[in-house]
Amino acid sequence: MQGLPGGDAKRIHDLALEIITEKQPVRVWPLLMARLTADLPCDLAVLIDLDWNAGTGHALTGSPDWLHEAPLDALIHAHMRSHPLLRHYAHSRDKTPLTMDEVADDRWWKGEAYRAGKEAIGIDRQLALPLSAGPGRIRGVIMSRSGLGFNDRDLEYAALARSLLDTVEAHETAIFAYRGASDPAEYKITPRELAVLTMLCEGLTARAIATRLVITPATVTKHTENLYRKLGVHDRVSALRKAHSLGLVPTPPRPNPNAEPPSPYE
16 A cells, blocks of 8 residues: 555555455445445446446446436446447456546547436546456446546555455355355346345345435335346245345255254353
């Protein structure tokens, strides 16, 4: 962290500490998006996963929470190929965080894609954190703030944060492989939806889930409806049964009928 201002070094340290001490892994990506918007600071941060060759992609999670109601996937499908930052990463092996100001020309600022993003969700000056991804794919975080561009200090912070995000990504992949579980991305289930699904499996109500994730009960309901649609079910019991069968959430251990009851004195 040499060269990074003391306050920024502490923020990176605190972010890493939050990641490794988070008791509910499904909350890590939403936590990261919220921390990135606060630490830089910026107005919004979105985790995206794109298949460049197919021209398709999805927004997996983001902060602030109202982004989950925004037409992010529609924006991606309509304008991903004209986005200068995405084009740069699609045609290079570069993993350096870059700003839109570094790669865009006047055609971007005067074009339809810029206007559409600004009108829909307020996207203006942008900073990209590219993550490791397979051939033909782009995975990363796009951050935006209004008016004021990103400076060298922001890029230094972003470079360190990018390394942390790649570590989280690798750890998450290893967990799924170890469990022999399905990758939620195969079913287009976002990290925030997976968090809701996990808490539904714990028996929590929409209000309790909202409290844990610091979102509204209405947003929890929206995520639940999305889960039902993506899993091809129509109710909570069927959703939990399907999630267990796919390995999206751990199957609860069966009680041992021969086990002795716990001592009240333990």
